[in-house]
Amino acid sequence: MKDIQDIVKDLENVRGTGPNKIFTMYLNTDLSDPDQQGGEWKIHLKNGLNNFEHYLKEGSDKEELKNYQQIKKRVKDFMGEIERNLMRGVIIIASADGEVWFAERVQMHLENEFEWQETPILEQLKTLSEKYPKTGIILVQQNQVKLIDTNLNQVEDTTEYELDVEEDTWKIKQGPRQGRSTTGLGSGNLQKDLFNDRYEANQYRWYKSIAPKLDKQAKDREWKRIFIVGEAPASKTLETEMNKDIEDVILKNMLDHGESKILEKVLN
Template identity: 25%
Template sequence: MSFTKLERHVKELEDYCAESGHRVLSMYLNTEPDRNRPQSWKIKFKSGMKRLREYAEAEGGEEQVQMFDNLRPSVERAVEEMRGDLKKGLLLFACSSGQFTVVETVQVPTPDAFYWEDRPHMQELQEMLKSYPPAGLVQAGSEGVSVISTSLGEIVDEWHYEWDLQQDRWRQKKGLGHAGILASSANHRDQYDKKLDVNRQRWLKDFVPVLESHNRKQKWEEIILTGETDVTNDLDEMLNTKSRQRIIPKNFNGMPSAQLLQEVQSNLR
């Protein structure tokens, strides 16, 4: 789920709870696999829920304890249902009515934090977003260009393009992952090589509106360019956006999209 969708769902939960006078349980749980303690997240979850009940009792007495006790089974079921899909972190926001729960796994480092308040606690999520903002990864080369939209360290969507020599325009590749572009265009290598030096500037200028359109729609905070040095440098100069632009001087051509994202993240640390 993209951050925009997650934020919208949490806002809907906040509005619902505010109208009904209920409390909100906010949970951030580090579920990154630990070879030495593979079930450690379960211990932290049980401990966090116990502390929340004590807090509810101290803050609101029997009424809030009853709210918490009524909510707890549905929270435990939601966590149990996600057990087979856990990544690095688990986020959960639940209204004490038990009628509205937002739960999502994330692939970025997540702190352990539990809150019982009158609205969703978003500070940790905002901090995570600062570290892993919505971004466009652009792997650019003479064979084609792959555009990968990411948020909170995960792929939200992706598009793959190659230059159509017959029609003299960019064409989106349907049903092909990033790794397939090089193979699909290998038969035209000689034609590309002959025309590349002469036409690269024009080809890239024609692609800039495509990339800028993705940037506006996806609301990227940054655009990260990888690929062939001459191509990425030219694209960087041609782009006119408010998003932060940066180049990673490595070529990941032919690499599967998920692996490309991992490589980019490791190079940005």
Template identity: 30%
Template sequence: MSLSKELQTLKEYRCDDRCVLSVYLNTNPGDPEQLNGAWRIHLKSGLKRIDEYLTASNDEKEMKAFNELRKKVEKEVEDNKNDLSKGVVIFAAADPELWSVHYVQVPVKTSFHWEDHPVTEEMEYMYKAYPEAGIILPSFGEVRILDTAMGAVIDEATYVFDPNLEGWGKKGKKDENETLTGSTRDDAIEPRLRENLQRFYKGMGEIIGKLKKERGWQEIHVSGEADLANAFAETLREKPASCIYKNLNNSKPNDVIHQVFEK
């Protein structure tokens, strides 16, 4: 399910009594307030405040439902402590069952909510700033594609131009430690190969159009050397949300996202 559809499903969720725990937790290791795993303290204290409130209200049904979800949330975050990004967003309920977890690479303001519906406003704001988007990195020898949502890479593939086959071959997901190949200097490309390259750029433009529909991209961003970025952008049916004149082909996914969305 795409993130936009999931958000819509969350907005439509309701229960008769308060039964939904919404957690926004800042886990950004680069935040001075998160030194030495301070997120653990914030998670514990935030959940404790809700527990104290429910204890004072003396509603046994809500207390039981909350305590079950509290344990589940604490276990989820603790089990993934070594893979935390900038933030964690969790929506949880027991009846009807709801379990929606998002580890995001965007800033998150810590907050906790116990309501009869998921508190999605902050999530919607983050989604608006970092929607599902395709980031396209064209170069002379390849086109690298990042499928992203909420500032995180969902999938990645690289299409390499093979001058012998005169076609594109899908290279697959790139290892972060791997050095990309196929970058050939413009002045070294023979006229025949240059024509083929331009023709296959057009073919890649059609592939991008299909991926946009399949992946539910709200935006497409293109980044590369000026002439290549402009040439590739012209093959797209819709004008890209941004066209950045910078070669990021050898950059790590998170660095690419930072350059594109936080420029």
């Protein structure tokens, strides 16, 4: 998905004309919400969509009614497609001519809101864009570094680096590990002891060498915020060596945690 802050800027310039107004919907679909245990979102959706239609049927602008009915059908179709894979909320901003269609499931709480006006209603979307812009989370643990690319509190992509001790360089990890050990230093306790010795002697140089790669990732992915997660001194070394500003360093080893738990810890 495009950076949510750029989407907001685009939507700020949208204007409906005459009968071609802009539909805005924020729908709470959080099934963990006590008020949603019986699928109440379906009732809110039905009532929200029908209210405008009843109002327009009482008016004299048949073209506006037709436009709204087109949007209503498209919204219902979209909700039917995602019904089995809901998140905490759904945002839809649309025009009947198809020039505007923003429809996203989001992993944040929304207040139910339905609007049919000349301009989209963006207050809730702006709040989310300010709290959850494009963000990078860098997880570090000895010879591994994992990047989580997030947008609007959702994972967009991940990249993992692994240190090849034999070649003394960081490489992007490709698929599952093959037969040889990560460190290339044998096996068992000897492997661990040898790696630990080399780690203690070389960790600053190793993390300094990956910092430019991480800066480039941050630039290419247009991260507005960056968090580093890992135990000291690794995380602190990366914070010092990277040129990009780091919003926070979380001194916790979470590289093996699920991505949803990491986002919950870091972003919420």
